[in-house]
Amino acid sequence: MTKLTLAVTTVLMLGSCAESPTGRPQLMLFDNTQVNKMGIQTFEELKTKTPISKDKKTNQYVQCVAQAVLKVTPQKYQTNPWEIVVFESDQVNAFALPGGKIGVYTGLLLVAENQHQLAAVIGHEIAHVMAGHSNERLSSNQAISTTLGVADVALAAMNTQYKAELSSAFGLGAQVGLVLPFSRVHETEADVIGLDLMAKAGFEPEQSVALWQNMAKQGSGGTPQILSSHPVPENRIKKLQKDMPSALAAYQARQAQGGLPRCNK
Template sequence: MLKTFSLAAVAAMVLVACAQSPTGRNQIMLFDDSQLSSMGEKTFDIMKAETPISKDAKTNNYVQCIASALLRVTPEKYLTNPWEVVVFDSEQVNAFALPGGKIGVYTGLLNVAENQEQLAAVIGHEIAHVIAGHSNERLSTNQFVQSALALGDAGTKAYGVQYQQEIMTALGLGAQLGVTLPFSRTHESEADIVGLDLMAKAGFEPRQAVNLWQNMAAASSNSMPQFLSSHPIPQNRITDLRAKMPEAMATFNERKKAGRLPNCSR
């Protein structure tokens, strides 16, 4: 019965996977853009209310310059999007982008991203999450998993399955390790590749993305095994980026020949 249920769950996932990511990967998309944009805007408003915002004009201009260069080479759908870029005064080494055109960069990231190219790698990665619809896919996948587990729980109870509680606990762990976390790692890896393409098109030297992740690895104390982590380990990210580097460098060199390179100074 559980095998039949699992096959049915997989079949259902295939049926609703009606969207494709920028890399051609099938996706589950259950929410519309307006829902996601509303969520992103509300979340951003809360963050702005709770986290200090940098008032340093030079830092703000630097981050805005890089973000603007990247946003100018996004797909047409996003060119007219009213993006808002905010620099948060925090030691966190992080940045993010939310549906609805919201970008946040923490000042702590500027201590690790040593130049405009490395910061472009991070911001491009975060914009890529929005372009690829990863928030929609994550919410949709979580909803699917919860619905499938609820059906499984009801089914095992209805048929009086022995060790029902133990089985559902195992299924829950299997869903976490087999679906939720790998999807997150897939999103991160995909955002790395799409972000690399964005920075190359914008005129930021793509090889600096590798340097950025080397810096991140040096600054990180995270030793969690990759299969239990929501992010790929830095070395795996670097390997994937290097595999795509020839294509990215070709795009960058075309931009360089045209003499259209960003010049964002701190």
């Protein structure tokens, strides 16, 4: 069973290897055009289910910050205009989807206290798209599903009274050992890329730490990191602080050019 599972996993891993913007090896099994279509479809469905803010000043503010960050992304992400929508919701969240879509919930604007903190969130979300995390997550889920399917077949052939327990253990092991850490890798990588984006766009990178301190106050903080899909705020802040010197250098270089973003909340 182990040999068969490893064989299937190896085939999947060799299927389409790529590299993230930070140099991390990635498994990409899906065509990016297909993933973009999925992102666009998801966004259109969300617009039919969630009220869209009509407040002119709020929309101008979010557009100002998002466009400033988008201007420093690689050229291929600037070929087509992004659709940026503000959703009326108490959710403290934002997202970016493949296909050039950005959503910001009004609840986030109560926690992100200024343009710099909002840029930290938007930069983080755009980073997910730049790093192909949606494709990678879909590919990872496909690989895990295939491997667990092979394991179930092998368990079915075993003469043991513990088939059900073993099958459940395989599923839990994949969730805790692969899926959740994999998501935390994505979040940390998006933090790193997003910090660089906001600094190059002319937003104060130190404000990213203040943002996550604000975020920490919103959550219970009771979930152990090993069982969380996101890094705990303390670890997130430590990583941001570690990368702060290079971000400050990028911000100072941008500051020397003049014309820093002035997006009024």
